[in-house]
Amino acid sequence: MGFKIGLLGLGTVGTGTAEILLSPEGRHPVVRELEIYRVGVRSLDKPRTVQLPPEILTTDLEAIVTDPNIDIVVEVLGGLEPARSLILTAIAHGKHVVTANKAVISRFGSEIFTAANEKGVYVMLEASVGGGIPVIQPLKQALGVNRIQTVIGIVNGTTNYILTRMRDEGADFGEVLADAQRLGYAEADPTADVDGLDAADKIAILASLAFGGRIKLEDVYCEGISQVGAADIAYAEKLGFVIKLLAIAKKLDVNSELLSIRVNPTLLPKTHPLASVNGVYNAILVEGEPIGQVMFYGRGAGAGPTATAVVSDILNIVSVLKVAEPEKGRAGENVDNAAPTPPLPHSPTLHSLLACSHQHYCQIAPIEELVTRFYARFLTKDFPGVIGKLGTCFGDRGVSLESVVQTGFQGELAEIVVVTHDVREGNFRLALDDIRSLEAVDSVASLLRVL
């Protein structure tokens, strides 16, 4: 066989990957040249849905990443360790790496890509964002020609599923979450999804590719969806919006190098291309000069879709290796050739559209610098005079209002919904502080940004 794969992990994505590699018929012909040479698992005894020769399974993951026969290591373990260390060891041993691990890449990408570039190997990560949706390679290849201004994604299926059901059923966050957990669409500990942390990892990766620099994960501003109430979804609907958890990376202004990167529930006009992305589907919208808007849409998770991203990364590496080292490629044509081929001497020049060569860190603006529209819902005690007081507080801080509506009552309290024009977030927050100190204001029930 041509190229030997060491697979780390045989969970959902690992199993999906093995299933593709074991059924090459009807797929790209290069899939036939790939051999699952070793599979690292936690337990040898666990029953598996995929048929693999028992002798290729091992619990010794270190042995896989140091095995001189292996060309490409596929890391689908998830989690930070031992994934990070195994990736670094694989690189140190001259192996190319394919990973689905957004958490490791968003935190240790700098360390990993520096090591990979020194060693002349590829680290590929299509599966880390958007499941099977091709977005990493298009960002590196087709879209790299553009000056990117904005990347906006619905990149977390769990929260999109919850928000879609809240909207369809008029239900509250808590009850839909409980049901989603029961159905397996949300984890027992849903924190990473519902608090936006998973989406933050992914937008950090997308921003790094789109804007050609490294991103510090702690610079990504992050709000989850637990604050979104059924009432907000209903008011948004009336105003012509849907609420989505958006991950957004954009240039603060066209000529600025300063970026704004954030994850937050956002009111999105119903006519926006992302507004009709529902359920567990993901989509990523990229805006650039001169391409305008481009959107990629598909299933953001699941064994099959994510595994296609893993295998396409392998094909990308193998195709370049065959150009650099044609002899290796030809070995693949002789399937009966059982002699182990030596590991590849790597080309001194990495393929410019596959390798990551960022050296500097992008500059990220604090959230106070963001200019955006806001939606806020207030609960107030004393309706007749309050709208005027709210208006004065906003006006004093230079916040211009698009609409102020008294929408109803919650018990003794009147509910007032405000939508602003574009405003610097810092100014808006100062106005909110003033409003919170008003005698007549009970609370700010919710606070969302508007796209």
Next chain:
Amino acid sequence: MGFKIGLLGLGTVGTGTAEILLSPEGRHPVVRELEIYRVGVRSLDKPRTVQLPPEILTTDLEAIVTDPNIDIVVEVLGGLEPARSLILTAIAHGKHVVTANKAVISRFGSEIFTAANEKGVYVMLEASVGGGIPVIQPLKQALGVNRIQTVIGIVNGTTNYILTRMRDEGADFGEVLADAQRLGYAEADPTADVDGLDAADKIAILASLAFGGRIKLEDVYCEGISQVGAADIAYAEKLGFVIKLLAIAKKLDVNSELLSIRVNPTLLPKTHPLASVNGVYNAILVEGEPIGQVMFYGRGAGAGPTATAVVSDILNIVSVLKVAEPEKGRAGENVDNAAPTPPLPHSPTLHSLLACSHQHYCQIAPIEELVTRFYARFLTKDFPGVIGKLGTCFGDRGVSLESVVQTGFQGELAEIVVVTHDVREGNFRLALDDIRSLEAVDSVASLLRVL
């Protein structure tokens, strides 16, 4: 400079391409290694919006495709000749080719790719379908891992613009077309767009990539949008559909090698991802195993978007050349190096995900074999007995009806709209022949397929 480009044509796309190459700041660093070495134009005197040194312009296109200094020929002339001959001559002279020419590729792709493979050069065509939307490379790379079942595209901006305005304004085809021509969204001779011929070229190309075989353009069944009336759009709306000109390539059934390829106006459920693709936007939906549905969306035409596809193709070629021939790549770093570099000796192994290696032709089923739902609108003379007679005609041919509605009157004639369940198209046509011969039936006012 590193890589020398010969640009054939300085119209809309050619100008857009030159503008990108002349403004590399903020784009992929490899753009700096590309030099516009010669530009072939029809007239040297025409005023240009892009600033190019006059000495690189020439009317001698043949001299460009045979120039030993040129690495990559970019063909953005459009039309069949001289584009086809120039592409073939460029290949014969060992040049890689990037083209936006769907007409040439859909008709002469077999001849062109055979020549390119013999010579060991690439012919790239991202710009030929969907303007700037990355869809050709994703089909070759990321999606090639899948067993593709369906490709459905809205790939013609003119017809999508017309259908969108007909729907928004309740207007008829003729008046919107006239207005679109006045605004420059439709050509003076709109035949290629409104009759679906442009979409047929594009779906032939997409099908070839998705199903891994060559396609004879004459096997693509093609209907345009001129038969779609304001009445049909209104009825479709009531039934929960929008009407779009869809280009569809699909396996006749999952285990069949037989394909159905067609372009026709189609009723699409409003909840379908393609239903909200409006105006001049294009989108391509791909369905495969195991990825499920993936969609690509963006501007399907225009100088800027299409030029990004051209330049990304150039980057793809150059990146592979730099791996195969690292010396050539390094020359690019020395911008002052004025000595002409010799043309590249081509790698004997072409990159498997860039080159087209199809040998066989796909088998295409005749349209009669298609199984689909139909929408038909009949004008009848004598309403009370007619629905029964229509039903009998359909029943006799095994056509099962989902709904039959008498929708109104047009003068003396009653209007009846029928939607069928899935039916073999051949059977449906036999039933229609029977119906046309009914005394009570005046005419079949329109006949559309339903997705």
